Amino acid sequence: MEEMTTFETTEIQPQPPVPLSPLIYTPPLRDGERYHVFISYSSTDYQWTHSLIEQLESCGLQVCYHERDFTPGRTVLENMSDCIQESQKVLLVLSPEFVRSRWCLLEANMSLFRDCLERKPIVPVLLEPGVSIPLHLCHLTYLEVNDPDFKSKLLKVLCTPNQQLQGSTVVPFQPPSIYNGKALQPLKAVNNERLNQWESGLFSDMEVPDQLRLIIEDHNKYREAVRIINSVSENKVWLRPLWVRILIYVISGFFFLILLAFNAYLMSMFYHTDDPYLGAKTEVWVLFTICLHSCPVVLLIQLCLWTRDSKKHILKEMQKAVGRANMMLFEEKVLMGCMSTSTINLVYVSLDRCKQEFAETFSEQDVAEEMFQRAIMFFSSGYTCCLAKRHFPFIQPSSTGHLEGGVCFCQYVSQQLSTETWE
8 A cells, every 4th residue: 555645734934024125125924814915917918917026026025826826626716716815915917908808707706806895905007008997996096007116116005014005905895986977888688689670679687797786786776777678678569570560561451452342342333223222322331431441541551650660769768768767776876878779878977966956956855856857767868878979969068067077967958958848
């Protein structure tokens, strides 16, 4: 029997601080900590990141990264969770590829990310200008690589004890004002591939999208909002299948031809008879046949004008439904809007100050609340689409509104009321 090899485990003892400069020392590792920093980055940024890792480790910092320190056989999220817990800080190398792929992995397990937000200081490093910073990091001060003092600033943050990073430590998520008015990832209809022009898009209400889980506190509000939009497909769209429409056209046309032939027979009988009784009733029969013919004629006209049930009509109904949905969502600082039957735009925007403007405009509180709700109902969808497109179909007001660098909701409503009748 082969002798089993035993491995002795030695407890990792905290290392004494190593001076990085006359004023900066490596912080000691406490119980349960193995690393000073866990670095998350995209593989496309491997070369730059590993150059940074070498510099940090040469300064005495213990760095954790996935290629070397993840345990084989475990899931990425399990490894990531353990490495974050065993590290003092988390450094994110933000690049377009990281935001597109790696960040999605972090958001895939929101309980992990929330725990990371609450317990560990996060240091976002902007690898290149113009990177779209994820919503949950917008309230943090990030470091830019092109800053001449980038390395010294980074070392100072990494070597500062966590309890002293009160300004950098991330508290449980609070909606950042810097993100006010910004567009989120739009929702796509689940039946997008087979959607006809007379149909309404259907959207999933089973799960709240990752980008909204930390924003919307009451997830049932989101689900109910989606159900309101999906109700358009159930209640406002009728006779949708194409074969049903064709069948109705054929039956209506055939029925009309039968009535036309019957009318011709009656008229020939009336005008070629010597019976005075039938002759006296000719006008009554003519009136009867005209009324009888009007039914299929009206039906044919309605079928020919089926554009009311086409894309334009359905889109209008969806916009009304979105307005009703926004009456619930605006309190969560989220608005929906639709400019097509297959896509719902989402924006993060606060209407608190705009609501206060309504309260100041209308002296009675009940009237102000009613007018604000009606404004949400009729104008929130269009406003959301304008914010998502970053374009308004009018000259931007000269006066300063409640949205920094953009048109606020009450300004948009005022502009719309000046150009159309609000019923």
